[in-house]
Amino acid sequence: MKRLKLSLLALVAVISATAFAINSTAIHADTVAAIQKQHKSGYLNAEGQWLWFENGQRYTGFRHYMGTYYWFINGVRQDSGWRRAWGMTYYTDAEGRAVQGVQQINGKVYDFGNNGTFFSRGIVKDAYVNVPGVGWRWVNNGQMFSGFRHYMGTYYWFENGVRADNGWHFAWGFAYYTGKDGRALQGEQTIDGQTLNFGDDNTFYLRYFDGGSANPGDDPRRFMQPVTDLQFDYDENGHPIPGTAYWDN
The missing domain is CATH 2.10.270.10 (Cholin Binding)
Incomplete structure (x- = not known):
């Protein structure tokens, strides 16, 4: 009798497990026909493929899911x-x-x-x-971007978008130098043992003794005397605009 009871319990367990497996399959892997018939909505596993349904129909457009939006075409995520x-x-x-x-x-x-x-x-x-x-x-x-940009009160030089530190740069016909923090220098600065003058009026360019223009092949360190009669146009905030320099004759 005891052995018979154990056999019956085992049979019930097998039947229950089988029923659960069948039911789980039905929940997580419906057929398209079943979804359409039951007018289901949501992101559903239909015949081995995840598809978005609205009222049993494959959906095209955006749907919000797990914190963001996904785009579907005929139910398929794009x-x-x-x-x-x-x-x-x-x-x-x-x-x-x-x-x-x-x-x-x-x-x-x-x-x-x-x-x-x-x-x-x-x-x-x-x-x-x-x-x-x-x-x-x-x-x-x-x-x-490559070139100078005004940012947080000074000018920075960029090469292919990357800030360029510690180096000479040529722009608007003048030579400039950016320091270790990328900022264009001004005032008197010692660079490679040479004392150079970049002015103190927020124009930042290296002062040339003869008023000549800078070229990429020049050695800026040989220009060490200040220019005193160079003028600039100014923006609406009263700041000199680099590249607008002219001689006040």
């Missing part, structure tokens, strides 16, 4: 591409997620905001931004 919805432009990454913040896409840098709206604000116009996977870069019209 990765790495531009999307249009609600009159705005979006981009989904390699995992299908709508991106936000600063992003570099096909060589151009875009701004998608940081407030959970995800739509593109267009290319980054002219700013020092942290590009994911790249680092801090100066971007101009969506491209890595």
